[in-house]
Amino acid sequence: MNWESWIIETVSRALIYGTPMLLGTLGEIYAERSGVLNLGVEGMMLVGALTGFAVAMRTGHPWLGVLVAGCVGAVFSVIHAFASITLRANQVVSGLALTFLGMGLSGVIGRAYEGLPLWSKLGKVSIPLLEKIPILGPAVFQGQYPLTYIAIGLAILMWFVLYKTRIGISIRAVGEDPATADSLGINVSRVRYLCVMVGGFLAGVAGAYWSVAYRTAWSGGMTAGLGWIVIALTIFAFWNPLWALGGAFFFAAMRVLSFRLQAWLPPELLNAMPYILAIVVLIVVSRGTLQKQMGAPSALSLPYTRGED
Amino acid sequence: MKMPSWIRVERRPAPSALTVLTVSLGAVVLALLVAGLFFKAYGVSPLRAYGFILKGAFGSRLGLTETIRRMIPLLVIGVGLVVAFRALFWNIGAQGQLLMGAVAATGIALFSGIPDLLLIPAMFIGGFFAGALWGIGPAYLKVKLGINDVITTLMLNYVAISIVEWLVYGPWKGITQRGFPRTDRFPDAAILPTIASTRIHWPTLAIGLTAALVLFVVLKKTRVGFEIRVVGENPHAAQYSGISQTKITILAMVISGGLAGIAGVGEVAGIHYLLQNPLSISLSYGFTAIIVAWLARRNPLAVILTSFLFGVLMRGGDVIKVSLGLPFELVDVFNGLILFFLIGSEIFIRYRVRFGVRREAA
Numbered sequence: 001m002n003w004e005s006w007i008i009e010t011v012s013r014a015l016i017y018g019t020p021m022l023l024g025t026l027g028e029i030y031a032e033r034s035g036v037l038n039l040g041v042e043g044m045m046l047v048g049a050l051t052g053f054a055v056a057m058r059t060g061h062p063w064l065g066v067l068v069a070g071c072v073g074a075v076f077s078v079i080h081a082f083a084s085i086t087l088r089a090n091q092v093v094s095g096l097a098l099t100f101l102g103m104g105l106s107g108v109i110g111r112a113y114e115g116l117p118l119w120s121k122l123g124k125v126s127i128p129l130l131e132k133i134p135i136l137g138p139a140v141f142q143g144q145y146p147l148t149y150i151a152i153g154l155a156i157l158m159w160f161v162l163y164k165t166r167i168g169i170s171i172r173a174v175g176e177d178p179a180t181a182d183s184l185g186i187n188v189s190r191v192r193y194l195c196v197m198v199g200g201f202l203a204g205v206a207g208a209y210w211s212v213a214y215r216t217a218w219s220g221g222m223t224a225g226l227g228w229i230v231i232a233l234t235i236f237a238f239w240n241p242l243w244a245l246g247g248a249f250f251f252a253a254m255r256v257l258s259f260r261l262q263a264w265l266p267p268e269l270l271n272a273m274p275y276i277l278a279i280v281v282l283i284v285v286s287r288g289t290l291q292k293q294m295g296a297p298s299a300l301s302l303p304y305t306r307g308e309d
Numbered sequence: 310m311k312m313p314s315w316i317r318v319e320r321r322p323a324p325s326a327l328t329v330l331t332v333s334l335g336a337v338v339l340a341l342l343v344a345g346l347f348f349k350a351y352g353v354s355p356l357r358a359y360g361f362i363l364k365g366a367f368g369s370r371l372g373l374t375e376t377i378r379r380m381i382p383l384l385v386i387g388v389g390l391v392v393a394f395r396a397l398f399w400n401i402g403a404q405g406q407l408l409m410g411a412v413a414a415t416g417i418a419l420f421s422g423i424p425d426l427l428l429i430p431a432m433f434i435g436g437f438f439a440g441a442l443w444g445i446g447p448a449y450l451k452v453k454l455g456i457n458d459v460i461t462t463l464m465l466n467y468v469a470i471s472i473v474e475w476l477v478y479g480p481w482k483g484i485t486q487r488g489f490p491r492t493d494r495f496p497d498a499a500i501l502p503t504i505a506s507t508r509i510h511w512p513t514l515a516i517g518l519t520a521a522l523v524l525f526v527v528l529k530k531t532r533v534g535f536e537i538r539v540v541g542e543n544p545h546a547a548q549y550s551g552i553s554q555t556k557i558t559i560l561a562m563v564i565s566g567g568l569a570g571i572a573g574v575g576e577v578a579g580i581h582y583l584l585q586n587p588l589s590i591s592l593s594y595g596f597t598a599i600i601v602a603w604l605a606r607r608n609p610l611a612v613i614l615t616s617f618l619f620g621v622l623m624r625g626g627d628v629i630k631v632s633l634g635l636p637f638e639l640v641d642v643f644n645g646l647i648l649f650f651l652i653g654s655e656i657f658i659r660y661r662v663r664f665g666v667r668r669e670a671a
Contacts, residue, residue, distance in 0.1 A: 039463070094652055231460070
């Protein structure tokens with residue numbers, strides 16, 4: 001194979017594989033920016049994957065499946081929001097419980113859908129004209145799922161909202177210093193609830209991408225740890241949607257390459273990279289000014305009660 | 310939230326042991342009630358299903374021994390987690406520490422050439438150190454650089470999975486396994502003795518029970534135990550009274566990671582007799598043990614009870630799968646629900662709800 005088609009295929013497949021990572025990470029970034037750590041991503045994705053598959057199969061409309069999967073993901077995430085925001089329960093434990101519950105529920109209910117074919121799947125598209133550009137065209141604009149472009153657009157939009165709008169300032173204020181945000185009249189609980197639900201929605205959509213577009217089938221536990229990569233990516237991206245854009249496709253490219261480079265590099269090493277790099281990032285940003293600019297939101301995983309500090 | 314004036318929520322000064330027990334039990338029962346709806350959805354009466362689970366777990370010799378076999382790793386890991394949680398260290402990485410213990414045990418069993426008699430002790434020691442090593446890293450990063458322990462321990466789980474996969478697909482792939490990704494079978498001297506013809510590998514169980522007892526006493530009666538409690542309950546006080554947070558956190562993680570490593574030794578040397586696909590070695594023991602430790606409310610002795618309870622549930626999953634044709638994933642639903650009801654119930658421990666109009670103190 002010549003190097004051109006090698007690059008084209010790697011990039012093209014990285015885009016396909018990185019899309020659910022990006023969607024999930026964007027959602028987790030919003031949740032964590034508002035101060036809520038949600039370790040339930042894997043569970044929310046599985047619930048979304050099953051919902052998307054079931055709706056697409058029964059109605060014949062894959063897009064409806066994706067949409068409903070997002071909504072169900074958002075509703076499902078409210079359990080975590082209620083426990084961690086309203087009941088002020090420990091967010092680590094609550095997130096793990098959400099993963100258990102999501103894995104269990106989707107496994108139990110999904111039993112009836114196991115191994116069924118999906119006729120109405122999400123098709124691939126090519127962008128006219130742009131697909132004619134040499135190398136870039138076939139790599140990026142040919143044979144991709146529309147959700148990939150939506151995810152990329154969303155990353156830019158969510159970056160804009162987070163850094164350039166009042167809403168974004170509120171979200172970051174709530175995650176950095178909820179007491180001050182509260183005194184400025186921002187409803188801390190409401191912002192946190194909404195951000196967790198954004199996370200749930202996008203995790204649900206990411207799951208549906210898996211079952212309605214990428215695999216076009218349902219099997220229990222099919223996301224196979226994708227939700228945990230999202231947790232790693234959120235850190236790797238310094239809680240910034242634009243960095244998530246790069247990070248998701250970078251990790252996805254490594255996954256794709258891990259098959260390619262098998263002869264020279266153990267694929268397991270490349271598979272472990274997201275997790276190792278997440279730890280490296282935490283070490284790098286653990287000091288001084290970097291911590292303030294690029295570190296975790298200060299109030300991450302701390303419940304907030306008015307008048308209690 | 311606006312409450313009507315005849316309901317008051319007030320902080321409970323120090324919850325009594327009875328309160329804690331009642332509330333915890335209540336949470337578990339409520340969770341099982343809600344989970345019962347799933348049986349109903351499957352057209353199985355919840356009573357009948359729970360009857361099956363109880364009969365499956367206690368009704369026969371096989372049932373009881375399988376329950377205990379499931380309980381062993383949960384007990385060993387859970388006791389360690391209690392210590393870590395007490396020192397306010399969020400060890401979510403027992404899964405990875407277990408796997409590293411399994412790796413060490415496998416390496417020693419297959420390649421060390423240690424004399425037969427010393428082989429099993431060497432495996433346990435090696436497993437302890439491997440698990441401890443996997444736990445010390447995050448402890449060090451937390452106390453020295455302030456890095457979030459939840460994330461580092463969680464991430465290391467997946468690094469451990471990759472290491473095991475690399476080993477069983479690569480350098481340690483067994484020559485007698487016809488290409489399957491697993492190591493050769495352990496020599497007989499490296500296989501743990503079991504009670505009669507059961508799968509209860511009693512050395513691991515004994516280590517777990519001893520650890521529960523010893524750590525209970527250590528936490529309650531010794532200076533180190535006192536220091537662990539202070540670091541966990543009031544880090545500032547610890548600093549002023551000259552307790553080294555670094556020392557205590559690392560010690561807690563040596564214990565917690567080491568015990569998880571021992572659980573890994575037990576699984577490969579007592580159940581599988583080889584190293585293979587990491588997920589079938591660790592199952593979800595490392596995560597389930599978090600619930601076990603949480604339910605035990607920071608008491609190592611109580612872990613004996615709670616790990617048994619989850620042994621029953623895991624065994625119950627096997628039973629309802631075989632005899633009622635229900636999916637094993639119901640166990641995950643149980644786990645999730647119990648955990649949610651537990652953390653939800655915490656509010657009843659920290660606060661109490663009073664009915665009736667407040668009588669002003671004269």
